[in-house]
Amino acid sequence: MTRTVVMFTGLERLWHWSQALLIILLLLTGFEVHGSYSLLGFGTAATLHVLAALALIVVWIFAVFWHLATGEWRQYAPTTRGLAAVVRFYLYGMFRGESHPFNPRPKRKHNPLQAASYLLFGVVISPLLWITGLLYLGIDLWLAPAGLPLAPVALIHVAAAYGAALFLLVHVYMITTGRTPTTHLKTMITGREESDEAARQPSQAVPSQARRGL
């Protein structure tokens, strides 16, 4: 028995996708600035990187305000309840065709593993990036040139950027692990998800239930 629920509001989706585009642009231009490859030319890459970063900071300011004002920050509160079952599902259960042990609902959209990884991205990787990024930008533009050395700032920034790239890679793959490979993507685009009432409790997972996807 299923029913359709609105999982992500328009505002959430706008936030997610603007952030996604900016982060991809930042990674592409950032690693060119780092010298990993040559694509747009250093000057264009650096300029786009700075402008995208400023735009992302604005997006984040709105997002932080929204999370605090609506209490949605609780979505990322870490928990170990059900974590083992989720890990077991990705390592074993999903190959056997089991249903996901976690049933998302608007009040708790993310499974424990997901929430932990978003929290890691939101409170460790992102702040490292924008703190070192602003210092990186500022060292030559308005901080004293002889003050903070660039090397440690740049290297922490690069290290955090590798972290963001790793997050993005895994995140994009995890999108494909829904009931069908495109279920999660569709939800993030339309905001709607078919909520499976029967599969709410992990113990009720039925291995023989027909799965349409992988």
Next chain:
Amino acid sequence: MMHDNVDAVVSWTSTNIVPQLLGGLSWVLIMSLAAPVQATPEILAAVDPPTADHSQFEQLQRDFANGREVTRACLDCHTEAGKQVRASIHWRWEYRHPQTGQLLGKQHVVNSFCNNVTTNLGRCTACHAGYGWDGPDFDFSDDSRVDCLVCHDTTGTYEKAPKRAGRVLQEPVKVHGHPLQPPDLGKVARNVGPTSSETCGSCHFFGGGGNGSKHGDLDTSLLDPPPALDVHMSDAGAGLECSDCHVERAHQIAGSRYQVAAHDRKGTGAPGQRRYAATCASCHGVEPHALGSDPAALYQGAKLNAHVDRIACQTCHIPAMARGGVATKTWWDWSKAGRLDADGNPIKRHDADGNLTYWTRWGEIEWGEDLEPDYRWFDGTMHYTLPDQTIDSSQPVPINRFAGNHDDPDARIWPFKMMRGKQPYDPVKDRLVYMQLFGKTEQAYWQGLEWQPAIASAMEAAGLPFSGEVGFTETRMAWPITHMVAPAEEALACGDCHAREGRMAELTGFYLPGRDSDPRLDRWAQLALGAALLAIGVHIGLRILFHRRRRHAE
């Protein structure tokens, strides 16, 4: 030739970029073009017409037998000019370095071209701003020996004799196939005027043995350059002459290669102030890049201005040396000089462009055009290796050297022509030597082709010891590059330096984005990304495998 249509455009930019960047941020905030537009007033530099017409001066309505007669006529009115010129380096060829205390100037230094002036006077002093300096007894206090015309001629006919210590040409000669006529001194005197790239270039374009030989950024291509070669000196550009940057004060010309203004923080000076400086900043200011009106151009202008404290303007704005079609010497090996052909005659060889690549009198020469400069941190103070200093001949001897690094606020990254070669030295005393090349005596190398007497006579004349042994050591000499400024759109791009193997590859001691990294960080991070990709691949594989099995079972 003079300033017909000088309209030098000087752009003035704001000094504080923080509000500008906040402006950029506000643009991002409201997603509209909100950054303030910079006002860039154009300042048209007018050229004063002269207040005197020399063709009407009574003193000049005559013929002159020689240069000194002309000078005496000049001094009738310009009573202080002789004294002023005599106090200048153009006259003394001598310079006490205010920082190092070294006694430098052409009289004293060794270079890696024709080595030294001492004992080669008559030839070298063809380019002296005076008449008759052919020996140690030359009277430096005699105003009438000052040559006014070599700098102030406007007719282009004033020819000095090539080997007669600066004296005016008296009879027609041919030099390297070019016929030269003795000048009509009266006519030249009645047509004097401001200096020009022609008068300055008549010496400075020909240093080091010929057109373009020495500097790499000074040759006859600058007489009528296209804007792409020199945006300042081109008539289609700013139409400037040398003296527009090399301003003078009492015949002392700004701009020195012994004490270079490597980092000019003063900029244009106070409004209306005339600064005694030949620096780029003295016209363009210390924040020369315009802040554009959209966020991207705003950031780029601010970022370029933020480079000014570490990068000399020349580094980006002179993308290559010797760009005007005139080659410059890059290697001069004196140790190969003196060879004769089977018949005992001197040998002369040229390359396809007509550049001399071997001459019995000179040795082996290499040339280059369109050369990428070398880049070094440079604090502006040149130290010279003089023949009274001990050298280490086991490695290339620096004829001149300088300090500078990332942590020195007075230093910036400058472009250099690094002249290389081999030249004689004293292997017993481990010193560079002076040598006599020119002269009628048998000691002169260009007469006898023997090094020992040529060096002995020059060292004796200089009062310096010489062991009598002659060796050859490799040397290098650094020539800061500052001319042949290209239009802005042909300046280096960011990625020319911000790259793994870019133009800054040799410079160390600072973190350069795009070039530098921590290899361990990159290795571990790429390993982690690779491991994640592998895990994803395995996971996908298992999903497909088990999915098929389940379907098969059904």
